[in-house]
Amino acid sequence: MIVDRPAGVQAQISIAHEGIPRTDPDRIAVALMNSVLGGSGFSSRLTQRVRARSGLTYYVGSSFSMRRQPGPFAVSTATRVDQARRVVDLVLAELERARALPPSAAELEDARALMIGRFVLGLETSAAVMESLVDLDVYGLPEDSLDTYRARIRATGAEAVEKMVRERLHPGRAAIVLVGPADRLVPQFRDLGALVVLKP
Numbered sequence: 001m002i003v004d005r006p007a008g009v010q011a012q013i014s015i016a017h018e019g020i021p022r023t024d025p026d027r028i029a030v031a032l033m034n035s036v037l038g039g040s041g042f043s044s045r046l047t048q049r050v051r052a053r054s055g056l057t058y059y060v061g062s063s064f065s066m067r068r069q070p071g072p073f074a075v076s077t078a079t080r081v082d083q084a085r086r087v088v089d090l091v092l093a094e095l096e097r098a099r100a101l102p103p104s105a106a107e108l109e110d111a112r113a114l115m116i117g118r119f120v121l122g123l124e125t126s127a128a129v130m131e132s133l134v135d136l137d138v139y140g141l142p143e144d145s146l147d148t149y150r151a152r153i154r155a156t157g158a159e160a161v162e163k164m165v166r167e168r169l170h171p172g173r174a175a176i177v178l179v180g181p182a183d184r185l186v187p188q189f190r191d192l193g194a195l196v197v198l199k200p
Contacts, residue, residue, distance in 0.1 A: 011180035035111035038062025085188035095171035
């Protein structure tokens with residue numbers, strides 16, 4: 001789908017497919033997988049591929065939006081309009097590469113450290129703790145989830161994460177949404193099949 005913004009100087013890109021609900025028992029393994037792929041900032045595989053090595057964007061990241069019902073998995077980025085197809089191809093290739101080359105032991109260790117660090121920083125104030133406790137109630141999660149979070153991260157091994165790579169990443173059925181000048185984007189993506197163009 002292309003959302004036509006004729007005056008746009010950049011193409012906003014989202015590549016998404018179905019994700020998981022917040023209560024999914026695999027959520028820790030999924031979060032570790034995503035941290036390696038695109039959720040860890042400058043050290044992520046997507047950032048290294050699309051920004052560091054190719055110089056095509058300032059930011060690219062991935063996330064699983066975990067809600068009561070399964071939310072989306074999405075990769076989001078922006079680039080020059082004339083480079084939109086190249087960026088989409090690189091992202092899809094990196095998703096396929098993740099399925100063929102699961103996170104290494106070093107990548108997982110870095111992801112664990114990052115997730116634990118973010119968790120600790122996220123509970124620095126009493127208001128943040130209260131918000132997190134309310135969050136557990138809203139989503140129907142176990143009352144001890146905050147107490148056991150770090151231990152569950154450390155206990156999630158490579159096999160569990162590798163399984164998530166196979167089961168939760170589906171680049172072949174991802175939807176692609178682009179926002180930018182349709183007259184310059186349509187020719188780049190015409191070979192991918194029928195395109196829906198939404199005019200302003």
